[in-house]
Amino acid sequence: xxxxxxxxxxxxxNTVFGIVDKxxxxxxKGTIPTNAIEPATKLFERLFEKFNKxxxxxxxxxxxxxxxxGAPDANYYTGLIENPPNLNWGYVDVASTMKKYYDIPFxxxxxxxxxxxxxxxFGSARGMKNFIEITLGTGLGSGIVIDGKMLYGHSxxxxxxxxxxxxKDGRKCACGNKGCLETYVSATGIKRTVFEMLATSRDESILxxxxxxxxxxxxxxxxxKSGDKVAISAFxxxxxxxxxxxxxxxxxxxxxxxxxxxxxxxxGELLLAPTRKSMxxxxxxxxxxxxxxxxxGLSESDVAILGASALIWQELKKx
Amino acid sequence: xxxxxxxxxxxxxNTVFGIVDKxxxxxxKGTIPTNAIEPATKLFERLFEKFNKxxxxxxxxxxxxxxxxGAPDANYYTGLIENPPNLNWGYVDVASTMKKYYDIPFxxxxxxxxxxxxxxxFGSARGMKNFIEITLGTGLGSGIVIDGKMLYGHSxxxxxxxxxxxxKDGRKCACGNKGCLETYVSATGIKRTVFEMLATSRDESILxxxxxxxxxxxxxxxxxKSGDKVAISAFxxxxxxxxxxxxxxxxxxxxxxxxxxxxxxxxGELLLAPTRKSMxxxxxxxxxxxxxxxxxGLSESDVAILGASALIWQELKKx
Numbered sequence: 358x359x360x361x362x363x364x365x366x367x368x369x370x371n372t373v374f375g376i377v378d379k380x381x382x383x384x385x386k387g388t389i390p391t392n393a394i395e396p397a398t399k400l401f402e403r404l405f406e407k408f409n410k411x412x413x414x415x416x417x418x419x420x421x422x423x424x425x426x427g428a429p430d431a432n433y434y435t436g437l438i439e440n441p442p443n444l445n446w447g448y449v450d451v452a453s454t455m456k457k458y459y460d461i462p463f464x465x466x467x468x469x470x471x472x473x474x475x476x477x478x479f480g481s482a483r484g485m486k487n488f489i490e491i492t493l494g495t496g497l498g499s500g501i502v503i504d505g506k507m508l509y510g511h512s513x514x515x516x517x518x519x520x521x522x523x524x525k526d527g528r529k530c531a532c533g534n535k536g537c538l539e540t541y542v543s544a545t546g547i548k549r550t551v552f553e554m555l556a557t558s559r560d561e562s563i564l565x566x567x568x569x570x571x572x573x574x575x576x577x578x579x580x581x582k583s584g585d586k587v588a589i590s591a592f593x594x595x596x597x598x599x600x601x602x603x604x605x606x607x608x609x610x611x612x613x614x615x616x617x618x619x620x621x622x623x624x625g626e627l628l629l630a631p632t633r634k635s636m637x638x639x640x641x642x643x644x645x646x647x648x649x650x651x652x653x654g655l656s657e658s659d660v661a662i663l664g665a666s667a668l669i670w671q672e673l674k675k676x
Numbered sequence: 677x678x679x680x681x682x683x684x685x686x687x688x689x690n691t692v693f694g695i696v697d698k699x700x701x702x703x704x705k706g707t708i709p710t711n712a713i714e715p716a717t718k719l720f721e722r723l724f725e726k727f728n729k730x731x732x733x734x735x736x737x738x739x740x741x742x743x744x745x746g747a748p749d750a751n752y753y754t755g756l757i758e759n760p761p762n763l764n765w766g767y768v769d770v771a772s773t774m775k776k777y778y779d780i781p782f783x784x785x786x787x788x789x790x791x792x793x794x795x796x797x798f799g800s801a802r803g804m805k806n807f808i809e810i811t812l813g814t815g816l817g818s819g820i821v822i823d824g825k826m827l828y829g830h831s832x833x834x835x836x837x838x839x840x841x842x843x844k845d846g847r848k849c850a851c852g853n854k855g856c857l858e859t860y861v862s863a864t865g866i867k868r869t870v871f872e873m874l875a876t877s878r879d880e881s882i883l884x885x886x887x888x889x890x891x892x893x894x895x896x897x898x899x900x901k902s903g904d905k906v907a908i909s910a911f912x913x914x915x916x917x918x919x920x921x922x923x924x925x926x927x928x929x930x931x932x933x934x935x936x937x938x939x940x941x942x943x944g945e946l947l948l949a950p951t952r953k954s955m956x957x958x959x960x961x962x963x964x965x966x967x968x969x970x971x972x973g974l975s976e977s978d979v980a981i982l983g984a985s986a987l988i989w990q991e992l993k994k995x
Contacts, residue, residue, distance in 0.1 A: 487830040503827060503829070508822060508930075510930020512930045514962060517960060520927045520960050522923070533961060605840040605841055608836040609840065609925065610834055610928075611829025611830050611832070612830055641853070642851065642852060
């Protein structure tokens with residue numbers, strides 16, 4: 358019997374799950390709709406009904422030693438999902454619910470933290486003890502690893518780099534504040550930047566033909582690649598602010614590397630080059646040239662499951 | 677025989693030392709001039725000559741179990757003092773030098789980190805696992821404690837909150853960057869703020885009679901207490917920026933409390949009230965009303981020695 362972890366990631370639309378071994382090999386995976394209008398207990402019923410059916414075919418070969426889960430507004434300490442704005446669940450005691458299905462070690466955290474643990478176990482941060490994982494999706498999530506351990510802080514919710522202030526009295530954020538980093542540096546952020554630039558500049562741009570609701574980060578990337586001035590400027594501005602924020606994070610945390618992940622990160626050097634330049638300009642002298650800014654080593658489609666399962670491999674190392 | 681630690685703090689002008697027991701009782705203390713134009717080895721010769729003389733009278737009663745030291749640009753990992761701008765020493769291998777005098781456990785860090793460890797062992801942060809210590813002197817130093825341990829990061833120099841950017845293209849900082857927090861929030865920072873306000877406002881102020889070089893934070897405090905408009909505005913502005921920076925630090929680190937220490941901190945609520953208000957305004961919703969902003973529980977005159985000695989008590993707990 359080979360030890361494996363069950364990794365589960367609860368998203369706003371879909372919940373994915375899979376069986377992962379200690380080396381990060383994904384044995385199998387599956388997906389079900391989250392269907393967040395139903396209570397969370399219904400989701401777990403459907404999840405384990407489907408999972409157990411599939412796992413039956415593997416159960417002679419593999420033994421599940423723990424369950425790791427990534428979920429929005431998840432608290433590592435309490436095992437609760439705490440009133441996530443995009444799921445209509447209020448507070449859900451996931452840790453207790455899991456025990457009813459499998460009475461084995463369980464660990465819960467948010468998706469950015471899970472990605473960070475996955476990166477450390479299986480990705481670009483293997484062997485690193487101090488790094489910051491940043492996920493650039495609709496928003497900006499971050500997971501901070503210090504001395505080989507996830508930073509959870511006093512509340513369990515540490516690591517919200519997306520909500521540090523980057524522009525005074527800046528753009529309105531979903532959190533209620535203004536000028537948060539994620540309102541500039543994220544797929545949504547760069548879109549807002551493009552619209553600001555379309556308004557203030559007189560440059561021609563193929564992006565002038567796309568509505569706010571239709572515009573995607575991919576459109577901006579494609580436009581920049583084809584030489585569109587506005588799109589290129591938008592990446593430069595995004596990188597400038599991103600680099601400024603990262604230099605502050607470095608002064609506080611002294612990481613070895615910053616690992617970038619998620620949709621917008623796929624723009625590669627178009628985003629990373631101006632980010633690196635701005636970060637270097639703003640770093641304290643002793644850090645200049647020393648902080649790696651690298652892309653994730655995990656595949657976009659599997660990171661949620663790998664990260665969630667990695668929580669368990671980390672947990673089991675502690676004991 | 678009672679176990680004690682030798683605490684040493686190297687300052688730009690004076691070096692202080694003292695013997696401290698596990699409860700934070702200071703058995704005796706002494707001071708010698710740092711005399712930084714001489715090589716560091718000379719300082720240690722003079723230091724131990726004086727210390728050994730005094731300790732002779734105590735050596736039948738106390739046993740020194742370790743030496744803790746706070747020093748500028750000190751690296752916990754390497755045991756080096758690394759080219760401090762205000763001491764003409766270059767790189768000094770303090771850990772090796774100490775072994776020649778006493779071959780016992782030795783720990784070295786900067787003064788803000790030492791203060792944080794002292795606060796955790798003997799001061800306002802007793803029993804806390806996650807907090808930020810901020811020392812407001814000529815500059816702004818900080819020590820970050822996570823899960824009961826000092827944050828040193830990859831380089832050993834983590835925790836430089838004084839050098840996060842708070843005003844874009846703001847005041848020139850000694851570090852070479854512009855707009856660093858300590859150029860606004862520190863004894864020097866509030867002085868610069870007063871001079872800016874004396875230039876921009878037309879309010880009468882007793883501070884208009886004092887030159888830049890003569891003006892002290894104490895003058896500004898006294899003026900504010902006597903109702904001076906400019907001085908009061910300067911404290912409000914300092915607190916506003918301080919609170920903004922702290923709310924960012926909270927989003928990243930999720931501390932239980934922020935402990936304020938040092939000359940400017942003695943202004944008490946004059947500084948803390950606007951800081952708290954600004955921090956609360958900018959905090960993520962889940963932290964509002966939950967982060968304590970408190971004054972240090974350590975005496976100004978003894979903190980350097982207590983902090984340095986506390987490094988040893990922490991070190992010995994690890995083993």
